[in-house]
Amino acid sequence: MQKIQIDKKIKALEEQVELLKSFGSKQEPPLTIEDYRKYLDKTRKAVLEFIEPTEYIRKTRIKGGFY
Amino acid sequence: MRLVLDSDVLVNALRVPKNGMLLSLHDKASQIFESCIAGVNELVIPSVIPIEVGTVLSKILPSDLAGEGVEKLLQVSTEIYPFTTDPSLNSLYSLSSNLYFQKCLANSSKFGKIVKNPNDKSVPGWNKSKTEVLLGGMDVFVVSYAELKNATLLTNDWSLWYAAWKMGLASYWLTGLTIEQVSDISNGLTIKYL
Numbered sequence: 343m344q345k346i347q348i349d350k351k352i353k354a355l356e357e358q359v360e361l362l363k364s365f366g367s368k369q370e371p372p373l374t375i376e377d378y379r380k381y382l383d384k385t386r387k388a389v390l391e392f393i394e395p396t397e398y399i400r401k402t403r404i405k406g407g408f409y
Numbered sequence: 410m411r412l413v414l415d416s417d418v419l420v421n422a423l424r425v426p427k428n429g430m431l432l433s434l435h436d437k438a439s440q441i442f443e444s445c446i447a448g449v450n451e452l453v454i455p456s457v458i459p460i461e462v463g464t465v466l467s468k469i470l471p472s473d474l475a476g477e478g479v480e481k482l483l484q485v486s487t488e489i490y491p492f493t494t495d496p497s498l499n500s501l502y503s504l505s506s507n508l509y510f511q512k513c514l515a516n517s518s519k520f521g522k523i524v525k526n527p528n529d530k531s532v533p534g535w536n537k538s539k540t541e542v543l544l545g546g547m548d549v550f551v552v553s554y555a556e557l558k559n560a561t562l563l564t565n566d567w568s569l570w571y572a573a574w575k576m577g578l579a580s581y582w583l584t585g586l587t588i589e590q591v592s593d594i595s596n597g598l599t600i601k602y603l
Contacts, residue, residue, distance in 0.1 A: 373446055389426065398465060
């Protein structure tokens with residue numbers, strides 16, 4: 343039983359190492375304020391639905407619909 | 410300053426609203442987000458945050474734009490716990506995530522329901538008709554992370570802000586911040602809030 347648990351932990355760590363390797367090797371160019379503002383401009387006319395973020399997130403965090 | 414921005418603040422920062430009432434919140438959130446891009450403040454978040462931001466943004470925006478917004482968030486964050494841009498810390502975080510889990514677990518039993526103290530009625534946004542605040546598991550993840558990192562939490566959710574403030578964490582409620590206070594935070598200054 344103990345061996346199975348240790349094997350599971352080792353497997354989880356190995357998977358994590360692989361994930362971290364891919365994360366660490368990801369070379370992303372830094373975001374500039376200009377890039378960010380260009381992105382915001384695109385959102386200006388693209389809003390599909392009115393959502394008040396705070397109210398919406400509060401509802402999903404504690405009062406999400408129960409099915 | 411090391412900042413944890415809650416999901417609602419980030420959604421406000423990552424789209425321009427059509428509704429005028431939300432525009433001032435967007436302006437505040439956007440100014441603070443830009444301070445993180447500029448490196449004046451350091452944005453650190455737990456990994457649950459970009460997931461939540463993605464689910465909300467994808468309801469507001471077409472999916473390609475929502476994805477682009479989340480990508481911008483990932484680029485600006487220096488840490489998406491338990492992942493960091495510092496490879497040496499990455500090897501430690503697989504261990505410290507256990508501490509985070511323990512902290513979340515300990516906080517979970519304190520946070521389900523918090524009875525408001527009437528003596529706090531002078532704080533910004535006090536609603537006398539509500540006698541308690543209700544929080545959920547996501548709130549525990551966010552507030553416990555801010556506690557673990559000794560970071561300043563910025564949320565527009567009054568309930569979460571109140572809970573964090575009662576815990577003694579440095580925390581700000583976005584709606585309650587004046588334009589001057591937002592400017593100070595954007596310049597990396599700690600403000601006198603209460």
